[in-house]
Amino acid sequence: MKKTTIALLGMLCSSSVFAELKVDDGYMRAVPPGQMMSAAFMQLTNTSDKTVELVGGASEDVKSIEVHNHKKVDDVMKMYRVPSLTIEPGQSVTLQPGGLHIMFIGLKKMIKAGDQFKFDLSFKDGSTQAIELPIKSIVN
Numbered sequence: 504m505k506k507t508t509i510a511l512l513g514m515l516c517s518s519s520v521f522a523e524l525k526v527d528d529g530y531m532r533a534v535p536p537g538q539m540m541s542a543a544f545m546q547l548t549n550t551s552d553k554t555v556e557l558v559g560g561a562s563e564d565v566k567s568i569e570v571h572n573h574k575k576v577d578d579v580m581k582m583y584r585v586p587s588l589t590i591e592p593g594q595s596v597t598l599q600p601g602g603l604h605i606m607f608i609g610l611k612k613m614i615k616a617g618d619q620f621k622f623d624l625s626f627k628d629g630s631t632q633a634i635e636l637p638i639k640s641i642v643n
């Protein structure tokens with residue numbers, strides 16, 4: 504099963520241009536049963552020689568995946584969608600609680616600590632990058 508998936512990804516990689524983002528310290532937040540939303544945090548580094556524009560993501564396990572940020576409105580932190588997150592060649596961007604994050608809206612399966620979650624990052628030029636993040640419980 505796993506071998507088939509890797510072989511398939513290899514085939515897809517060789518046939519299209521992929522954005523080259525290095526993902527470090529990534530994790531997705533575990534959520535209690537019934538909660539349909541979660542968020543993921545990570546450091547993204549553009550290791551390619553061209554500008555990367557992250558517009559969101561896709562997975563069969565969630566309705567939509569968006570890039571979000573926070574801003575303070577009347578002393579209350581509010582999330583808003585970032586249509587496109589630009590990362591220049593060599594630049595790193597940190598997605599962390601209270602700031603930029605990847606938002607998962609309409610989860611179709613349990614997001615529990617210890618599991619892994621696979622999804623694609625989607626870029627403005629139509630390319631995608633498959634990533635897999637560990638799911639962790641975050642106390643806050």
Ligand SMILES: [Cu+2]
Nearest residue numbers: 571582604606
């Ligand atoms: Cu959000």
